[in-house]
Amino acid sequence: MKHLFTGKKIVFITIVSSLLFVIGCGNASNNGENTEEDTRQIKTELGEVKVPKSPKRVIVQYITGDVLALGIEPVGMSEVYDSAAYEDKVKDVKDLGQWAEWDEEEMMDLDPDLILTIDKATYERFSKIAPTVYVPYGEMTTTERVTFIGDVLNKSSQAEKVLKEYNDNIIDSQKKLKDVGFDQSTVSIFEGGLKEMMVIGQKFGTGLVAYDNLKLIAPEKIQKEVLDKDEFTVSLSLEVLPEYAGDYIIRNTYDGMDNMNDSAIWKALPAIENKHLIEIPFGLSYYTDILSANAQIDFIRDQLIEKATTN
Known part of the structure; x- marks a missing residue:
């Protein structure tokens, strides 16, 4: 087929092409400006990170409840x-599995605009997928962490509100527990079975809520060997368990756990004899985000008060 062009047609095509080129450049320029306008710099432990002003597709490790409490439903987590405080709130969120084993292709498929990681070792890899912020979870108080995440997500006002509700709950719960004698009684937190029992310290999970938030008193042995040494957990044989057992025992429970009634040592503990045992579902006790912490505060407070006033 032959293509014949007159001079006028050539001029017309040239003009149109030029206009399209200019428009294209203009759009590219505008998109670049929009990108700049829609991002901001955040200072982190690993340096400054450019993050979206209004993140909409967030992937989060472990501290999912913090993100939910600030009004954002993540796309991946x-x-x-089971029994996590926010279990019903994340039914439509992609479960990426144990955070140490995340598949990067699955993450990319979610098209995230922000990733929150508590694992420094993953930072470089995740940063190639989307802007990534490292949250030094183990080095922060709840207030520091929620304030920081609130800044990252551009939800500082919501963070202040959530923290006020959290602190009000702590103060109210401390008073209620003191009123029924928990300024005198001791509390131990155990997890494990017949072969070995783990003492939970105040650095995470139920221990953080019980000892740090509610200011419950640990037995002297736990205070010296676990809390004063900033240990997350300490493993014990059942033979020495009586030295660590308080007036009340909180035990993390899960499917398939040992029946401790098979142990004479366990049954002879004063807390067990006095029916001062509280069993908390592992899924509720495992997380220490602010949503989970509030739920644990409510659970532990109500259970301890019930045991103290009925036995």
Whole structure:
């Protein structure tokens, strides 16, 4: 087929092409400006990170409840155990499994605009997928962490509100527990079975809520060997368990756990004899985000008060 062009047609095509080129450049320029306008710099432990002003597709490790409490439903998250405080709020969120084993292709398929990681070792890899912020979870108080995440997500006002509700709950719960004698009684937190029992310290999970938030008193042995040494957990044989057992025992429970009534040592503990045992579902006790912490505060407070006033 022959293509014949007159001079006028050539001029017309040239003009149109030029206009399209200019428009294209203009759009590219505008898109670049929009990108700049829609991002901001955040200072982190690993340096400054450019993040979206209004993140909409967030992937989060472990601290999912913090993100939910600030009004954002993530698109991807770590595995959520049964009985987690926010279990019903994340039914439509992609479960990426244990956070140490995340598949990067699965993450990319979610098209995230922000990733929150508590694992420094993953920072470089995740940063190639989307802007990534490292949250030094183990080095922060709840207030520091929620304030920081609120800044990252551009939800500082919501963070202040959530923290006020959290602190009000702590103060109210401390008073209620003191009123029924928990300024005198001791509390131990155990997890494990017949072969070995783990003492939970104040650095995470139920221990953080019980000892740090509610200011419950640990037995002297736990205070010296666990809390004063900033230990997350300490493993014990059952033979020495009586030295660590308080007036009340909180035990993390899960499917398939040992029946401790098979142990004469366990049954002889004063807390067990006095029916001062509280069993908390593992999924509720495992997380220490602010949503989970509030739920644990409510659970532990109500259970301890019930035991103290009925036995």
